[in-house]
Amino acid sequence: MIHFVGAGPGAPDLITLRGADLLKKTDCIIYAGSLVNPALLEYTKPGCRIHNSAIMTLEEVIDVMKEMEAAGMDTVRLHTGDASLYGAIREQMDLLDELGIAYDDTPGVSSFSGAAAALRAEYTLPGVSQSVVITRMAGRTPVPEKESLASFAVHDSTMVIFLSTGLLEDVSRELIAGGRGADDPAAIVYKATWPDEKVVYCTIGTLAEAARRENVTKTALILIGGFLNEGYERSRLYDPGFTTEFREAVK
Numbered sequence: 001m002i003h004f005v006g007a008g009p010g011a012p013d014l015i016t017l018r019g020a021d022l023l024k025k026t027d028c029i030i031y032a033g034s035l036v037n038p039a040l041l042e043y044t045k046p047g048c049r050i051h052n053s054a055i056m057t058l059e060e061v062i063d064v065m066k067e068m069e070a071a072g073m074d075t076v077r078l079h080t081g082d083a084s085l086y087g088a089i090r091e092q093m094d095l096l097d098e099l100g101i102a103y104d105d106t107p108g109v110s111s112f113s114g115a116a117a118a119l120r121a122e123y124t125l126p127g128v129s130q131s132v133v134i135t136r137m138a139g140r141t142p143v144p145e146k147e148s149l150a151s152f153a154v155h156d157s158t159m160v161i162f163l164s165t166g167l168l169e170d171v172s173r174e175l176i177a178g179g180r181g182a183d184d185p186a187a188i189v190y191k192a193t194w195p196d197e198k199v200v201y202c203t204i205g206t207l208a209e210a211a212r213r214e215n216v217t218k219t220a221l222i223l224i225g226g227f228l229n230e231g232y233e234r235s236r237l238y239d240p241g242f243t244t245e246f247r248e249a250v251k
């Protein structure tokens with residue numbers, strides 16, 4: 001059996017209990033060495049085989065899984081954050097389906113949640129935005145034309161931009177083309193939840209400059225939106241004047 005596991009954003013105690021349990025029991029682990037905290041490998045039992053997928057192709061990853069399966073042993077495929085975002089798990093799952101190898105998937109804390117915690121922020125503030133756009137700039141992986149940053153920027157919603165730290169001039173230009181202001185607030189969160197986590201506040205127009213100044217070139221998220229400002233409305237849920245399913249309004 002193959003277990004896809006979300007490792008969380010960095011801090012080793014941010015893996016789920018289920019994920020940690022699978023790590024402790026597994027015979028083999030294939031981890032995304034570019035971003036997964038190697039401290040998580042300490043959870044494994046003696047003799048556990050360890051592979052770093054950063055230096056492997058998809059075929060090599062599947063070959064290891066096949067070999068373990070043939071020997072009747074388990075493999076954990078450890079992906080950074082939550083594997084459903086930019087995890088390249090679908091192509092692995094499809095090949096496993098072809099081979100008739102069973103797998104399951106344990107979710108993880110995504111780095112977008114880690115970044116919110118680093119900022120001590122709420123992405124969905126009443127009166128500000130009730131939506132979060134998770135996206136990226138096109139790099140070697142193309143982004144469908146209808147999903148340009150400019151087209152999402154139009155909505156004034158909260159935006160979490162992955163995989164784009166090397167393209168910040170383009171990020172600013174696209175956001176401004178979509179109607180956001182060059183002076184609107186922005187934040188860069190580098191290595192959220194790692195010991196060397198860094199939070200940089202700037203504006204949409206100064207993203208590239210701020211990243212250069214702070215030496216941030218990768219492993220960062222760009223956060224955009226009014227949630228970074230002061231103003232918002234109180235929630236209805238905790239408003240004394242509102243009756244909810246669980247609580248009568250205070251008269």
Ligand code: SAH
Nearest residue numbers: 081082086110111162163191192219220221
């Ligand atoms: N599945 C992962 C994302 C993988 S894509 C998740 O759910 O978080 C890799 C990108 O994620 C990086 O280029 C960076 O933009 C972002 N990222 C991953 N870990 C991060 C962290 N601890 N802090 C900030 N950004 C991170």
